[in-house]
Amino acid sequence: MIFDIRTKEKNEETEISEKKLQSLIVENFNLFFPELKIIKSEYAIKGNVRLFGMSGRIDILAYNPVENNLVIFELKKEHSRNIVIQAIDYSDFIEENLELIISRIDELSIEEKKIVLQLNKPPKIILVANSFYHPTIRRAKRLTNEISLYQYIYYSNQLLQFEEIKDNSKIKERIESISYSSESLDHIPRIVEIIKTIIGLDLLNERYYKIEGRKLTVNQSHLFKSYEKYYSGKGMDFLSKMDFVKSIKESNRYIGSSKGVRYKNNNTSGIIINGS
CATH class of the missing domain: 1.10.10 (Arc Repressor Mutant, subunit A)
Structure with a gap:
């Protein structure tokens, strides 16, 4: 709960749809992730992306102009056991088809495209959900992919709170509670x-x-x-x-x-x- 001392109102945690969550992040992307440059929301990639030869759609594709690599966002309304696997499928596909994908991104300059291809870094992965279970955190730490986890809380006054999970303390707190x-x-x-x-x-x-x-x-x-x-x-x-x-x-x-x-x-x- 958040208490607004100006209005004397209590604002409780409430649910938000995955579509609404994505919309809020896209609309305020520069505030949430000022170090990144958004390329596209709902970025479609075709081919044998997922298991069984399925195509896929990246929730948000972005670019890091400092590290010169792409960033994949996977958003979930609530925790999903498959969120890591899904994001890695997208990351692997981009690595294998980097030249083709970069050539189709109009949001990057010619110089930016050139640097990305020269460095050939694997995409960074950012996972967003309202909670993450311990296996997901453990799996994300062990993988060679650079994966960041962000937990969100949405309040009744349309306040969206973001917090990066950097250790297992929240899991321990939940167990103790x-x-x-x-x-x-x-x-x-x-x-x-x-x-x-x-x-x-x-x-x-x-x-x-x-x-x-x-x-x-x-x-x-x-x-x-x-x-x-x-x-x-x-x-x-x-x-x-x-x-x-x-x-x-x-x-x-x-x-x-x-x-x-x-x-x-x-x-x-x-x-x-x-x-x-």
């Missing part, structure tokens, strides 16, 4: 946050859960094992499997159960939770 004393089990009312943390720490195998919009479907046996591992590893008490599943079903986030759920290369049962 849902970790309670082992003398009680009052962590259960926040079961959805716990599940999100378990997913974020890579304790769940993607063969046993899937996310569709705001709905999270997960195999309850696999979820319990991950929950048990997480809390026992922190030296904290945890529920029995029966009570754990019961607490989920009694939560107002519980939607239902299904005996035949198709996950990634796997077909088994699952419980459905509102993960918003």
Whole structure:
């Protein structure tokens, strides 16, 4: 929440569409990224860009006149497990077809094009989302590509806040915020946050859960094992499997159960939770 001392109004965090987010960044690009020069929004690239030979569309393509390389922006309304892979697909394609792509960019001068081709640097990648799970941050750090992560918060007064994630401190804070004393089990009312943390720490195998919009479907046996591992590893008490599943079903986030759920290369049962 942000409190405006002039108007005495409270401005709460609110949702924003991916299209609106992109529009705000493009319209105020020089304010957010003064060191960069925007080339184009929705930059289409055709060919075997993505897996299975699909073409692609870069959310924002920019140019760094100091480092003399291109910059790829990938924007997501909320965290996506594929955001890094998608951006790297675009980066690899640009590297492999740099001369052709540079020749088609009218926004660069002849001299700028010449320098970019001579230096032949890989594009920098900037990922923007309202949150990033630990695996994404870890993966971004390990890759040879230069990747920057920016987390945004959008407020009801149309204020857009940007913050670059440079370490894992925010992830640690999020974990601590849902970790309670082992003398009680009052962590259960926040079961959805716990599940999100378990997913974020890579304790769940993607063969046993899937996310569709705001709905999270997960195999309850696999979820319990991950929950048990997480809390026992922190030296904290945890529920029995029966009570754990019961607490989920009694939560107002519980939607239902299904005996035949198709996950990634796997077909088994699952419980459905509102993960918003």
